[in-house]
Amino acid sequence: VLMCTWREVLGGFGDFILGAGQDILVFGAGPVGLSFVKFARLLGLGWVGSVDPVEGKRRRALALGADAAFAPDDPALAGLVAARGKPLDAVIDAVGNPACINAGLPLLKLGGSLCVYGVLAEPQLVLNKAAGPYNFNVFVHQWPTRWRERLAQTVLEEQLRRGELKAAEFVTHEFPVERVAEALAAVRRGDVVKCLLRF
Numbered sequence: 001v002l003m004c005t006w007r008e009v010l011g012g013f014g015d016f017i018l019g020a021g022q023d024i025l026v027f028g029a030g031p032v033g034l035s036f037v038k039f040a041r042l043l044g045l046g047w048v049g050s051v052d053p054v055e056g057k058r059r060r061a062l063a064l065g066a067d068a069a070f071a072p073d074d075p076a077l078a079g080l081v082a083a084r085g086k087p088l089d090a091v092i093d094a095v096g097n098p099a100c101i102n103a104g105l106p107l108l109k110l111g112g113s114l115c116v117y118g119v120l121a122e123p124q125l126v127l128n129k130a131a132g133p134y135n136f137n138v139f140v141h142q143w144p145t146r147w148r149e150r151l152a153q154t155v156l157e158e159q160l161r162r163g164e165l166k167a168a169e170f171v172t173h174e175f176p177v178e179r180v181a182e183a184l185a186a187v188r189r190g191d192v193v194k195c196l197l198r199f
Helices: 003-015 031-042 055-063 080-084 098-107 146-161 177-189
Strands: 024-027 048-051 068-070 088-093 108-116 136-140 171-176 194-198
Touching (some): 003 031, 024 098, 031 048, 048 055, 055 068, 080 098, 098 108, 177 194
Parallel strands (some): 024 088, 088 108, 108 136, 171 194
16 A cells, blocks of 8 residues: 555655755655655654644654644744754655745755655746745656666565554555545545555
């Protein structure tokens, strides 16, 4: 259920040139955003933050290792650079929302990276580049590089064997397939991270 997501996200770390000690903020705390948080911890990144409108998903991000979690309209998010005393190495959009992407620009350090992983529905992406530092990188990798995804499989298998990855941290709901309408209602409410339908 989760290996596809995990392979793609782990491959995304390579695409975005993210590594140990870097400070990042992830917009979105669904399966993809939470996977970025989890792998950031496993890969030894530095400070890790999460942004999501759903309180339960923010709590889950903290449980998976985020140092802080914010609602999109939280004043602490706008004041994050001042509170930390330094900007971020990277901001990851795991949603595909231009509003999230542009909200991350003022949080980047000079030469930092704006990493778009969420699928963009619109054919154009408008960046308010004046909101960011003078120099910054933009990566739009809505699908990971295939060879990175392939190499991630072995790493994931080892992490699973060591107990570092657990599906139970991501699967929040289970329903028999006959109750699919209830499952869809839970998804619409925003309660679900991953849902299993059992046949």
